[in-house]
Amino acid sequence: MSEKPTNGRKAFGHIAPALADYTDNVLFGDVWERPGLSPRDRSLITVASLISLYRLNELPFHMKKALENGVSKDELIEVITHLAFYSGWPTAASALPIAQRAFEEAGQ
Structure with missing residues (x-):
């Protein structure tokens, strides 16, 4: 190792x-x-999966990684909004403060 x-x-x-x-x-x-997906696309998929599965422990790291990989603040908010209807309101609502912290830490 x-x-x-x-x-x-x-x-x-x-x-x-x-x-x-x-x-x-x-x-x-x-x-x-x-090579099959860009890091940006992988980040979108990962964030959406973590939100849908209510995996809040891993979400802060991957929100930050998504921003680093070129996913915009507006796109992440849109993912959360969209998922409210597919994974449930509580999963989306729980993702919002995590996203807000990631945005603040990234200076956005």
């Missing part, structure tokens, strides 16, 4: 080094780097 301070290693490498390695090398190394 690599000793460089990657996102997975920083987040939980101290307790689950193998999971951190899989996160860094397989998920963000192999899966996210596949």
